[in-house]
Amino acid sequence: MAIKVKRVNFYENGRIYATVEVKTYEDGRVEIVPPDGYRMYPMDIETADTSAHSFVPELIRMWWKGSRQYKCYMVPVLEELFNAMMRPDWSEDKRNLRSHKCRVEGAHGTPIICRRASCTCCPNAGKDMETNQTSYIEDLKKNSNWEPATEDITSTEAMGRILYDELINFLAKHQKKLAKIKLLEDEGYSVKEIHEMLNLPSNTIYSDRKRIKKLESEFFKED
8 A cells, every 4th residue: 555645747838737646655666657548758857847846756767778778757648649759769679679689590591680589598599699789781881892872772761760760859858849749740640639639729730830840851951
């Protein structure tokens, strides 16, 4: 049974948009309970806005992102928005996991990433195996005369993904409302649905979409 319960209000535009319960139990365990329809998102502690509510130490968490840990402040976001906001972190986690996988010989003699979930009982366990740490493109350049052409689809898509993640991170730090609209729009939600989810006037959303496009053109323009 919880021996202490804190209720923390989160504000947006001066209005309460969510109330989170922080329960502390006798064994020291802390449980964070968001309202229905919300998930707790790990906002970077340096960009988390705690000025609109009392700072709650229990909401500080260490969060793994790739191979590093970050100090975060847990904030409630809509469940649909949570999935979109977490996608870059999940992608980095997968890249980090793949980078530590061994390179083994495939059916046709070409190196592939080991598909085993664990090294236990693996015939290569204990051997000095090459890992997938070296990137695919660098590996090709090292072992052949291949050079990435400007029209190469793989490298172009990879760079586009990196730039997209950087844009979202930039918006999340400097224009949080625009970040939410951009993520939901990219998930396929209509202006009407975004209006209902974020409680924003439709005209504001249309106006913000133009601002986003302008920022995108600046962000992705070539030198």
